[in-house]
Amino acid sequence: MDLVRNLFCSSIGRKLVMAVTGVVLIGFVAGHLVGNLQVFESPDRINGYAHFLQSLGPALWFARMFLLACVGLHIWAATVLTLESQGARGDEPYRVKRWISATFASRYMRGTGYVVLAFILYHLAHFTVGLAQPASFKENIAHYVMKGDYHVLGVTVTAAGTEVLDVRTMMIRGFGSPFVSIFYIVAVGLLSLHLLHGAESLFQTLGWRNRRWEGGLRAAVTLLCAAYFLGNLAIPGGVLLGVLR
Amino acid sequence: MSTTTFSVTVRVWRQPGPGQPGRFVEYPVGGVNPDMSFLEMLDVLNDGLTRSGDEPVAFAHDCREGICGTCSLVIDGKPHGPHHGVASCQTYMRSYKEGDVIVVEPFRARPFPVIKDLVTDRSAFDRIQQAGGFISARTGSAPEANSVPVPKEVADLAMDAAQCIGCGACVAACKNSSAMLFVAAKVSHLGLLPQGQPERDKRVLAMVSTMDGLGFGSCTNQYECSAACPKLISHDFIARMNRDYAKAVFRSAFRPVAAGAGD
Numbered sequence: 442m443d444l445v446r447n448l449f450c451s452s453i454g455r456k457l458v459m460a461v462t463g464v465v466l467i468g469f470v471a472g473h474l475v476g477n478l479q480v481f482e483s484p485d486r487i488n489g490y491a492h493f494l495q496s497l498g499p500a501l502w503f504a505r506m507f508l509l510a511c512v513g514l515h516i517w518a519a520t521v522l523t524l525e526s527q528g529a530r531g532d533e534p535y536r537v538k539r540w541i542s543a544t545f546a547s548r549y550m551r552g553t554g555y556v557v558l559a560f561i562l563y564h565l566a567h568f569t570v571g572l573a574q575p576a577s578f579k580e581n582i583a584h585y586v587m588k589g590d591y592h593v594l595g596v597t598v599t600a601a602g603t604e605v606l607d608v609r610t611m612m613i614r615g616f617g618s619p620f621v622s623i624f625y626i627v628a629v630g631l632l633s634l635h636l637l638h639g640a641e642s643l644f645q646t647l648g649w650r651n652r653r654w655e656g657g658l659r660a661a662v663t664l665l666c667a668a669y670f671l672g673n674l675a676i677p678g679g680v681l682l683g684v685l686r
Numbered sequence: 687m688s689t690t691t692f693s694v695t696v697r698v699w700r701q702p703g704p705g706q707p708g709r710f711v712e713y714p715v716g717g718v719n720p721d722m723s724f725l726e727m728l729d730v731l732n733d734g735l736t737r738s739g740d741e742p743v744a745f746a747h748d749c750r751e752g753i754c755g756t757c758s759l760v761i762d763g764k765p766h767g768p769h770h771g772v773a774s775c776q777t778y779m780r781s782y783k784e785g786d787v788i789v790v791e792p793f794r795a796r797p798f799p800v801i802k803d804l805v806t807d808r809s810a811f812d813r814i815q816q817a818g819g820f821i822s823a824r825t826g827s828a829p830e831a832n833s834v835p836v837p838k839e840v841a842d843l844a845m846d847a848a849q850c851i852g853c854g855a856c857v858a859a860c861k862n863s864s865a866m867l868f869v870a871a872k873v874s875h876l877g878l879l880p881q882g883q884p885e886r887d888k889r890v891l892a893m894v895s896t897m898d899g900l901g902f903g904s905c906t907n908q909y910e911c912s913a914a915c916p917k918l919i920s921h922d923f924i925a926r927m928n929r930d931y932a933k934a935v936f937r938s939a940f941r942p943v944a945a946g947a948g949d
């Protein structure tokens with residue numbers, strides 16, 4: 442039981458929980474973006490892909506529960522650590538406070554975290570449950586009939602002729618609202634900022650950062666976060682500019 | 687040769703005793719020589735206060751040459767004053783000019799309660815040290831030199847960590863009042879050397895748990911600590927401690943239990 446206590450009830454243990462769940466969530470958001478970028482290809486691609494994910498059944502639910510657990514643990518660790526740290530200063534704050542080395546992104550992790558949480562909830566209500574924009578929700582619009590096969594690793598997972606939900610039209614109609622699109626763009630912008638500190642910070646927490654390659658690490662993380670933001674910007678941006686129809 | 691002196695105003699935290707309410711009091715200090723250290727400027731202030739029958743400002747100091755870690759002021763929002771890699775006692779008044787207003791506060795952290803004015807009780811660090819900052823190797827008589835070979839890079843790194851003077855500036859600078867730079871330095875300086883291996887896992891687990899128990903916060907990887915450290919201890923040691931801790935957690939959980947062990 443020492444293992445559980447050391448991981449969940451100590452400062453470094455909780456930081457490790459935060460870092461490891463962070464790795465999982467970064468993996469998820471990156472994969473999610475790559476999957477969604479298929480919207481720029483023929484409707485067969487993104488609709489076949491969405492149908493394939495839906496058809497996974499129990500595996501899909503397992504993945505969802507796992508991600509939910511990671512989000513929960515990530516938020517739990519952040520909350521507990523923050524409350525403890527706030528209590529550690531004592532009753533008298535500093536009169537003068539100066540930052541010396543903390544990066545911009547690192548100072549706003551709590552704020553960007555709140556926005557990301559609100560965004561996840563909205564995003565689920567929007568494209569998973571259909572509460573946000575019911576008129577254009579995938580279950581309420583005409584189905585799509587696959588023109589060709591959709592393959593994953595050379596295996597056909599959604600065959601031509603299958604009637605599938607028209608996810609592509611749902612996305613395009615959803616992002617047709619400038620309010621929704623701008624909210625998405627701002628939210629993924631702040632998520633990218635959150636990752637800018639988080640993705641670098643996790644290397645320190647796991648003990649894999651040092652002076653020898655911190656410059657390279659920071660450059661790589663910055664580049665990936667910029668790419669992540671641009672990729673996410675492309676979808677609502679493409680709809681707003683009329684490139685994606 | 688005469689040096690021109692100047693005047694500054696110091697805004698100092700005054701607190702009569704532990705747990706009592708405190709406040710900032712402003713004092714003009716005249717006759718400041720640029721070659722004075724910051725602490726000598728406070729001596730001049732106290733000299734004046736004593737002469738006029740007032741209570742001098744209590745501040746901690748000992749060696750006044752940057753090696754003991756006793757001086758502990760937060761000067762204009764930065765522990766140990768404006769410069770990089772020096773303690774308050776090595777901060778010189780040539781860094782200031784006529785008319786400057788300087789805010790001087792004690793190190794702020796719940797585990798470092800204020801005793802009086804600018805003096806804080808930092809014995810929390812001693813308790814962390816007592817939890818694991820030692821080795822059990824026999825130290826009877828001096829052993830034959832080089833009987834335990836230590837590679838040069840390892841010795842250098844251990845020396846870097848051992849530079850820590852335990853002043854607490856890392857805690858004072860951290861927005862979370864985290865002691866992780868201090869603990870990392872202590873864990874690493876012994877954990878890097880062959881003599882420190884037997885207790886390596888026990889040491890990191892015990893020191894971290896004592897640190898947590900004393901109410902220090904935890905690191906958010908913003909590295910204010912190493913930037914404020916008068917000995918420039920690198921936050922690379924925190925990464926090393928994190929890794930050491932993770933390994934120790936798993937190793938200690940899966941180690942076989944001796945027959946005689948109570949649990």
Ligand code: FES
Pocket residue numbers: 746747748749750751752753754755756757773774775776
């Ligand atoms: S008085 Fe000893 S380090 Fe400053």
